[in-house]
Amino acid sequence: MARARRLSPQALTLLSVLANRPSDWLYGLELANLSGLKSGTLYPILIRLADRTFLESRWLEPIEPGRPARHAYRITGAGLKALQQAASTSGHPSKEAFA
Amino acid sequence: MNAFTRVLFRLARWIAGRDRAEWLDAMAAEAEAIKGDSTAWALGCLWAAITDRAHRERRVALAILLIPICINLLEFAVFFPVFWLSQVLGLPGWTFVVVFILLPLPFAFAVGRRMALRRALIISTLSSVTLDSIGVVGFWIMFGKGPEVWFEKGSQIYNMTPILGLTCSLCVWLAGASLGSFTRRRARAA
Numbered sequence: 001m002a003r004a005r006r007l008s009p010q011a012l013t014l015l016s017v018l019a020n021r022p023s024d025w026l027y028g029l030e031l032a033n034l035s036g037l038k039s040g041t042l043y044p045i046l047i048r049l050a051d052r053t054f055l056e057s058r059w060l061e062p063i064e065p066g067r068p069a070r071h072a073y074r075i076t077g078a079g080l081k082a083l084q085q086a087a088s089t090s091g092h093p094s095k096e097a098f099a
Numbered sequence: 100m101n102a103f104t105r106v107l108f109r110l111a112r113w114i115a116g117r118d119r120a121e122w123l124d125a126m127a128a129e130a131e132a133i134k135g136d137s138t139a140w141a142l143g144c145l146w147a148a149i150t151d152r153a154h155r156e157r158r159v160a161l162a163i164l165l166i167p168i169c170i171n172l173l174e175f176a177v178f179f180p181v182f183w184l185s186q187v188l189g190l191p192g193w194t195f196v197v198v199f200i201l202l203p204l205p206f207a208f209a210v211g212r213r214m215a216l217r218r219a220l221i222i223s224t225l226s227s228v229t230l231d232s233i234g235v236v237g238f239w240i241m242f243g244k245g246p247e248v249w250f251e252k253g254s255q256i257y258n259m260t261p262i263l264g265l266t267c268s269l270c271v272w273l274a275g276a277s278l279g280s281f282t283r284r285r286a287r288a289a
Contacts, residue, residue, distance in 0.1 A: 002149035005133070011209075027129065027132070027133060028125060028126065028129040029129050029133065038139075038143045039126065039139075039140050039141075039143030039144050039146075039147060040142070040144070040145075040146035040147050041143075041147075042143075042145065042147070043122060043125075043126060043143075043147035043149050043151070044147050044151045044154065046122075047119070047122055047151055057125075067131060068127075068128045068131050069127065069128065070125075070128045070132060071121075071125030071128060071129075072122070073121075083147070
């Protein structure tokens with residue numbers, strides 16, 4: 001049986017930010033601003049959450065011409081479920097959780 | 100992005116490896132979107148690449164930390180016996196230095212025996228840097244003299260100027276890893 005790995009408080013904060021706008025695609029910079037995480041913390045968490053299918057990502061065409069396409073992220077059903085489980089386990093979604 | 104930021108992303112891309120190319124593209128695209136200086140963002144991305152790689156390759160990261168610690172312990176263990184022997188046998192001072200310069204050789208050889216050349220060279224270089232850092236920090240803690248002491252006139256590492264001493268030490272690591280990797284290739288070919 002696969003061992004359920006605990007999500008860190010930062011990962012839960014990020015999932016909460018994504019869950020607040022479940023239908024929107026959010027850029028890395030937006031997530032950094034909304035969660036208060038720096039890029040050095042943000043991306044390893046994004047990578048792990050994507051590996052666990054808690055979020056999905058896609059490249060969005062730039063609004064301004066001549067700019068590169070940007071990677072955007074959105075929470076998945078599995079991500080929402082993990083967040084709910086975290087909330088029910090600890091009573092606070094940004095504390096401890098098991099996915 | 101300025102030239103320095105581009106260098107940071109190139110380094111991060113190299114550290115992260117091919118598996119994470121898309122993620123590095125994503126980080127770089129965000130850096131492009133920043134209006135103003137993106138150096139802090141790029142430094143964070145470099146840190147992200149390092150921690151992600153270390154997380155994916157925990158055994159390698161552990162080796163880079165543990166091998167230098169083992170060598171340090173070995174240095175402590177052989178210091179007095181080697182000193183005593185060189186006094187008894189009346190050996191010249193440089194033999195003492197040679198013993199300590201060559202101590203990492205079997206460790207680097209063992210690293211080379213276990214993996215391909217490029218990987219062994221990278222791990223050996225990082226282990227060498229870790230070992231040197233332990234030396235600098237140890238000196239700082241024990242004698243209260245910070246890293247600046249190694250830039251003072253007359254300071255020596257392995258009885259050489261610090262740059263030459265550290266280069267010699269690194270060469271031993273690289274030679275050991277190359278030799279180990281070479282014998283590994285030969286053993287596989289046979």
